[in-house]
Structures are given as C-alpha cells and as structure tokens.
Amino acid sequence: MDPSGIGGGAVWREEIARGIHNCSLVLSIVCDGYTKSEWCLKELALAKLLRKPVLGLIVEEDHPASMASLESLIPYKNRIPFNDFIIARRQESPRTVIFDIDDDTFARRWQVTRPLMISIMKDGRQLDKEERENVASIVPRRRRRRRKARLALIEQSEDLPSTDDEAIIASGKATQKSGGQEPLLVYSPLGAASSLRVRVKADLEGFGFPCRDLDETRLVQQMSTCRAVVLLVEVPASSGEKGSDEAKASRLVRKQLIASMTRIVTAAQTVSPRRSVYPVLVQSNFLDLSKMYTLARSELFYFVDGGGWSRSVARLVDHLRLKQERTSSSGVVTG
DSSP: OEEEEEEEHHHHHHHHHHHHOSOOOOOEOOTGGGOHHHHHHHHHHHHHTOOOOEEEEEESOHHHHHHHGGGTTSSSSEEEEOOOOOOEEEEEEETTTEEEEEEHHHHHHHHHHHHHHHHHHHHHHEEEEHHHHHHHHHHHHHHHHHHHHHHHHHHHHHHOOOSSSHHHHHHHHHHHHSOOOOOOEOOTTTTTGGGHHHHHHHHHHHTTTOOEOOOGGGHHHHHHHOOOOEEOOOOOOOSTTSSSHHHHHHHHHHHHHHHHHHHHHHHHHHTTTTOOEEEEEESSSSSOHHHHTTTTOOOOOOETTTTTTTHHHHHHHHHHHHHHHHHHTOOOOOO
16 A cells, blocks of 8 residues: 555545555555655554554565664564565666566465465454453443542541641552552643543553652652653633634633643653653544544544543553563663
C-alpha cells in the first residue's frame, strides 16, 4: 500500500485503514525509501494499534538509522530478508524501479516464506482471542476496585490525619504498601473540577499503579520522584458568538489551560528526558478509520466516554507496563 501515489485525501486514508482493520495479516514489502515515508510507517502503526500481525519482507534496506523505526512496529522475528532472488536493479524513473529476478530462486524463497505467514496469522488470531477475554474480565475487576475505593473513603473519613506531618507519614505508608513504586502523576488543567481525573486514577490504581495528583506549586519536586505523568487533555469548547465578550473570555481560558499543559510537558522534559508524558483525550465520539490512520504514530491516548473505556484503559496500562519493563531491563532508575 503506497498512499503517496493515491489522490482523494481522507478517502484513501479511509480505504487503507479499512483494509488494515479487516485483514488477517499486513504484508510489508520494505524497499528503499519505505522507512522515509511517514504514511507507510503509519500503516504499520495502525496495524499495531488494531492488533494486526505484520510480516516484513526486507527487499532493500535503507540507512541503519532509518531502519530503526521498524523496530517498534515489526517484531524482529517477523522481519526476514527477501532479496536473494534479485539479479539486477534498474531505476527507470524517480518513482519506478525494476528488479530482474531468478524465477526458480523466487519460488523456493516463497515456499519458505508462506508457512511463516500462516503461522503469524494463527498467532494473531490467538492473541486477538486472548485480548477479548482479557478486556471482558476488566469490567468485573473495575466494579471490585470501585467497591474497595468506596470502603477506603469511608475509613479515611473516620480517621483523617490532623496535621500536615501526619498526612506526610500516612502518604509514606501508602507508598510502602504499593511496594515502594514511584507514583504516576495525574494532571488535569481543570483541577478539582475534573471528574475524569478521579476516574482515571481509580482505574490505574486498580491495575497496581500508585497515583498522585500533580501539584503545579511543587512541579519540579514531584517530577523528580515520579514514574511518569498522565496528562488529561481537558479544554472546554469555545462558546459565545465570534467577537463577543463571552467568546473572548472563552478563548482566554482555553489559552491558559493549554499553557498549563505545555508547562507540564516542558517541565517533564527538563527534569529528565526519560520522563514520559502520556496525554489522554476523552471525547464523546469514536475516531473514524481515516483519523485513526492519521494519528497512528502519535502518543495520544484517545478515550471514548460511554464506549470502549475498558479497552482504552487497558491500552494505556500496556504502555505503562512496557515502559516499566524497558526501564528495568536497561538498568535505568528514573528520577
């Protein structure tokens, strides 16, 4: 699939995305320039997002630095050399390359490759089945977490710490109970007015991630001792007629909220380049396939309020756990 040569804008994005959504396997034929195409990489990223297996046939390799972009998109075992049948290569025009091949060698190579394709498709179907079962089990677990959270609130209301020092001690004990893990910082520009903040914290804590609210007055201090930041992108829609005082006030509020979120991201990058920020955007509608394709390589976690929430939480948790595993395996201690 080469979207660079297709007209129609969102139409071809929709067609390509729908093809990936409905397929059993994405077969990626990697030639010179493939990794330089952002749209080609987005195809692989969308396949990963949709849990579609990918087999990469490496016909030509780009520069090693550019080939590195495939590492997170195609598993190493699914990237195989596929070029021993090529006799000659001719560049007939800037966009046309002709390969002369040995037909017998190609047939033998394809006979070796075909069973691998079938095996990868079977693994993909099994993974899809396991994921559906895992997502189905999230709902009862979430109900149990909410019951525990309600009981904890009742207990806290009966025995609140009387001083700030006692609150710090209590917080330290809570950290010890969570295994001494560095907490996730959860931030919403709406502050206490955000009900989403409470919901996301409860879900993440239910998966074993200790969470704290990010306090802008102690930004650097908290950033230096956290695991990562979950940034809730909550900006109210514009209101009022164009040019009215209401519209101007609304625009000012939006600018202030966006500035706050920008400040959080900048602070995280300043304290430590390894400090990850996970932006979460919650909307009332699902993304269509063309937008999913466009955003496939972005770090935005898109939640839909009222549909697929458990799956979205599971995806965020997967990223957090993967980050934790990479940090542990590399021997890096963040903070």
